[in-house]
Amino acid sequence: MVSETLSAGQLDIPRRAAIGVACDHAGFPLKRFVGDILKGHCDKVIELGATSEEPIDFPDVTREAVQLILSAQVERVVLVCGTGAGACIAANKIAGIRAAVAHDTYVARQCVEHDDVNVLCIGAWIIGPQIAAEVVRTFLAARFSTEPQFRRRVAKLAELERQNPGKAG
Numbered sequence: 553m554v555s556e557t558l559s560a561g562q563l564d565i566p567r568r569a570a571i572g573v574a575c576d577h578a579g580f581p582l583k584r585f586v587g588d589i590l591k592g593h594c595d596k597v598i599e600l601g602a603t604s605e606e607p608i609d610f611p612d613v614t615r616e617a618v619q620l621i622l623s624a625q626v627e628r629v630v631l632v633c634g635t636g637a638g639a640c641i642a643a644n645k646i647a648g649i650r651a652a653v654a655h656d657t658y659v660a661r662q663c664v665e666h667d668d669v670n671v672l673c674i675g676a677w678i679i680g681p682q683i684a685a686e687v688v689r690t691f692l693a694a695r696f697s698t699e700p701q702f703r704r705r706v707a708k709l710a711e712l713e714r715q716n717p718g719k720a721g
Contacts, residue, residue: 574629613631632675
């Protein structure tokens with residue numbers, strides 16, 4: 553993976569083949585902006601979900617978006633809805649997906665480093681474009697820690713999914 557360093561915050565963001573972005577109607581106003589940020593860090597942005605502010609249900613959008621990860625088309629997805637919470641809840645119902653709501657760079661970094669999060673959920677009603685750009689870039693730059701305690705904890709999350717398949721899938 554080729555990396556590029558950004559002058560803003562000196563983030564080392566690996567270039568990816570593809571990244572997914574999806575939104576419901578509430579996230580639609582921010583989706584194009586987020587997609588443009590992603591285009592600078594991958595060869596292909598796969599856009600799913602709302603194409604207008606016409607109501608669409610976030611669980612349906614989320615299900616389709618996380619399939620990009622499960623089918624190995626992408627490593628990461630950004631979901632944009634009103635608050636990020638609904639999309640996050642929906643994503644975490646699916647085995648193999650670890651989603652987090654992040655409206656600041658600290659959470660965007662730490663959720664990947666400590667919890668191997670592969671889906672970032674942001675709320676278009678909560679943050680504006682500038683903060684969204686910083687959060688998305690931080691999420692893309694973050695890498696899962698090699699420290700044993702974080703690896704052990706993520707393995708325990710996977711075990712919870714195996715023990716409770718009716719709850720996760």
